[in-house]
Amino acid sequence: VAVNKMDLVDWSESRFLEIRAQFEEFLPRLAIKDVKFIPMSALNGDNVVEPSPHTPWYVGPTLLGHLETVHIGSDWNLDGFRLPVQWVNRPNNPTDPALHDFRGFSGQIAGGIVKVGQKIIAFPAGLVTTVKQIWTFDGAVAEAFCPQSVTLVLEHDIDISRGSMLVGLDAHLPGSHAELQAEVCWMHGRALQAGKKYFLKHTTHTVQVAVTEIVNKLNLDT
Known part of the structure; x- marks a missing residue:
């Protein structure tokens, strides 16, 4: 300060x-x-x-x-793999056999390291699979880490879409909750209102939420 x-x-x-x-x-x-x-x-x-x-x-x-x-080196968490899926990559190129059935999951690694052969779990589906390939802008790699942008090809064809979260099985697994308490920096000209519905964006996933209670306020001027 x-x-x-x-x-x-x-x-x-x-x-x-x-x-x-x-x-x-x-x-x-x-x-x-x-x-x-x-x-x-x-x-x-x-x-x-x-x-x-x-x-x-x-x-x-x-x-x-x-x-x-x-010290800022540890700000990038390299312990627990997290990849919010931004989009499902389906080129569907009939002229290229390698791309005809290609299905990858693209996004920026939010934490941890991912390697070919690593076991991962997809949330919220809760399905477990294995990393088959890792692609970056420069081509295929054996491993990638936060904050690289990658496309993962998985061993199994499971239900994953934008907003899904891919997590390493060796990491602390995230939870799924219907309610949360958060500290919010409100920037809109209209005040935040309890009882009103808003959109909440968590990584690449957007849901509709309702504010049930405003517990306290922090006056930045005092």
């Missing part, structure tokens, strides 16, 4: 700690871990690139120094 315009309060440490305490009150509700607070002045460049002489009481990185060391 960049606490800007510290020059307007004469680089007051007590004011900085007060602002930090206010943010820390609601951080648990945002489920954000490892938060750093940096006192700075964008106008004068204090603690942006180089440490500021105005904050001898601050022991920590500058804004740029922190951004350059933030």
Whole structure:
């Protein structure tokens, strides 16, 4: 969290700690871990690139120094394979025997690694099959990983369509629920209303839902 315009309060440490305490009150509700607070002045460049002489009481990185060391490598989950099916690839090319009966399932890998010969399960059908081929823009490959776009050819002809989710059997399997609770950032000019129906898009699948209750609201201004 960049606490800007510290020059307007004469680089007051007590004011900085007060602002930090206010943010820390609601951080648990945002489920954000490892938060750093940096006192700075964008106008004068204090603690942006180089440490500021105005904050001898601050022991920590500058804004740029922190951004350059933030660990983002594990943001791409390589443990549990997930592929939301975007479309079913059926060329139906009668002049090419290899494509005449071709049936692949295309999409961008949302998590994990997939390999030829791997057992996967299709949701919501719950049917298990094996990966026969993996195709990318550059041709066939033995394995692919998040966030590559691929087309999978499966051993069995099972019921899969846009909106289906292909999941590795070695992964934590997703659940199917009729109700959910979510934190929503509402951008529309008209307020979100309890009791009204809306469309909910989850990866490549869109369903109609109804808001049953608005539990609480977060005022971004305060």
